[in-house]
Amino acid sequence: MHFKRRHARDDAYAAASDVARLGYCERQIALDRIHGARQTPYQRTRRREGDAAHAAFLRDAQLAGQPIDFDQAKKWCFVATMAFGQDAPETATLRRFRDTVLRRSFAGRMMVRLYYRVSPALCDRIGRYPIAVGACRVALRCCVVPIARILTRSKRCAPTL
Amino acid sequence: MTAALLVALVAVVAWLAVEIARRGNASSAARHREAEWLPTEMRRGHLLLAEPRAMRIDTPVKAAAKVDRAYRVDRGVIPVELKTRRQHRVYDADIIELSVQRLVLEGNGVGNVPDTAYVLTAHPDNGSRRLHTVRLIPRDHTAALVRRYQTIRGGREPGQKTDDPRRCMHCGHLLRCRPELADPRPR
Numbered sequence: 234m235h236f237k238r239r240h241a242r243d244d245a246y247a248a249a250s251d252v253a254r255l256g257y258c259e260r261q262i263a264l265d266r267i268h269g270a271r272q273t274p275y276q277r278t279r280r281r282e283g284d285a286a287h288a289a290f291l292r293d294a295q296l297a298g299q300p301i302d303f304d305q306a307k308k309w310c311f312v313a314t315m316a317f318g319q320d321a322p323e324t325a326t327l328r329r330f331r332d333t334v335l336r337r338s339f340a341g342r343m344m345v346r347l348y349y350r351v352s353p354a355l356c357d358r359i360g361r362y363p364i365a366v367g368a369c370r371v372a373l374r375c376c377v378v379p380i381a382r383i384l385t386r387s388k389r390c391a392p393t394l
Numbered sequence: 395m396t397a398a399l400l401v402a403l404v405a406v407v408a409w410l411a412v413e414i415a416r417r418g419n420a421s422s423a424a425r426h427r428e429a430e431w432l433p434t435e436m437r438r439g440h441l442l443l444a445e446p447r448a449m450r451i452d453t454p455v456k457a458a459a460k461v462d463r464a465y466r467v468d469r470g471v472i473p474v475e476l477k478t479r480r481q482h483r484v485y486d487a488d489i490i491e492l493s494v495q496r497l498v499l500e501g502n503g504v505g506n507v508p509d510t511a512y513v514l515t516a517h518p519d520n521g522s523r524r525l526h527t528v529r530l531i532p533r534d535h536t537a538a539l540v541r542r543y544q545t546i547r548g549g550r551e552p553g554q555k556t557d558d559p560r561r562c563m564h565c566g567h568l569l570r571c572r573p574e575l576a577d578p579r580p581r
Contacts, residue, residue, distance in 0.1 A: 246450050249459035249494035252543045256487030257561055259553030262546045264567040271566025279478070282518040286478040287445070290462065290516075294444040296424035351413050 312352050315359065316370040323377045330380045431514060431523045436474075439467035442504065451501030455540040459491075459498035462514075471505040474512045482515045482524040490539060493531040497540075 254262055265271075272280070313324040335341030359365045429437075443464040450458045463474040473495045475488060496507040513526045531539070546553040555571065556562065562572050569576050 246456045246458040247494075247540050247543050247547075248448075249457065249491045249498065251547075252457070252494050252540050253487040253491035255539055255543055255546075256485060256490045258556035258565070259542075259546055260555045260571060261553075261565055261567060262543065263549070263551070263553045264571060266547055266549060268567065268570070273564055273566050275564045276566070283478045286516050286518060287462065287476060290476050291445050293424040293427055294441060294463065296421045297428045347410075351410065355413075 312355060312359075312369065313373060316366060316373050323374065326377050326381050326384065327373075329384055333384065427523075431525045433512075433525065435467045435469075436465045436472065439465045439472075442466045442471060449498050449502045451498050453501070454537045455497070455544075457494055457498055457540050459495040461495050461499065464499060464504065466505060470508045471499060472511055473499065473507065474514055476514050476516060478518050479515045480517060480519070482517070482522075482526075484513045484515070484526045484528055488513045489528050489531060490536075492528060493533075493536040494540060496530055497533060497536055 251262075313321075313327045317323045331345060335345050359369055441463060443461055445460065445462060448458050448460040450456075461473045462476045465472045465474065473492055475492050475495070477484075477488060492511045492513070496511070499505070499507050507530075509530050510527055511530055513528055514523055515526065516523045530536075545551050559572070559575055562568050562575050565571070
């Protein structure tokens with residue numbers, strides 16, 4: 234049986250999924266604290282099924298192309314996020330390039346649309362192989378440097394009042 | 395050199411064309427799957443959040459939540475919780491989870507979450523999905539539940555055992571907590 238000790242702090246944030254366990258059994262919460270969370274093979278199987286279903290659910294949301302509002306939409310930059318992370322400076326540079334250069338022209342907007350169409354699947358493929366992610370990172374870094382120069386130049390050339 | 399570059403460019407364009415066609419099929423399949431369960435008000439609304447990073451609040455309680463999906467519709471922001479089950483039914487735990495998500499979403503300024511939300515149950519074998527409308531627990535009661543959880547987790551109370559022994563059958567603490575229910579067969 235898999236044994237996982239969990240040391241819960243009193244002032245830690247209570248996760249919604251953990252609070253939900255009050256609906257199953259309060260005593261289990263206390264026993265997990267004392268003896269550690271114990272997962273049976275049945276629970277592990279159910280967990281794997283749930284993870285797979287959630288991954289498919291997320292993929293459906295991306296593939297169905299539903300319009301996304303809120304900051305989450307503007308933050309999406311699939312390949313760069315996969316390669317560098319959501320808050321990396323390289324990702325921020327590419328986002329700025331998308332918003333300040335590409336989106337201003339028809340061709341640029343078409344490129345952005347195409348990118349959002351293929352990038353979830355691309356990330357899905359590339360993300361399985363760490364070597365591919367590394368290669369992607371190197372390739373993107375080669376693009377980020379000239380893009381950063383373009384952005385800096387366009388800022389300098391911007392008309393000032 | 396020019397010929398090699400041209401060949402490479404043609405290869406990339408051809409690959410993109412194939413990928414777009416394939417994605418187009420996958421997108422239509424995804425849209426069809428979505429249309430099977432998505433209610434009209436959410437189809438007209440916007441998908442606001444799809445598994446974003448976990449959000450936190452400090453008041454009225456310290457809680458965190460990661461929503462599966464949240465839609466902005468006329469009456470507010472509606473969270474949808476996906477559950478993988480062999481029976482299409484909703485449990486109290488699902489309602490508690492969505493109620494805590496409401497506190498967290500509102501505390502993060504996402505918008506007002508009305509009193510009804512959705513649980514989407516998905517069968518892991520045949521992939522069938524069914525949407526259930528649930529009524530959320532009032533906010534002050536939800537905060538009390540969070541405090542109750544923190545009390546038990548903090549060791550200040552032992553917590554009540556479940557009154558449904560069927561829930562014990564797959565618990566890792568069965569032998570310790572309810573040895574009278576323990577099955578001699580290996581789990």
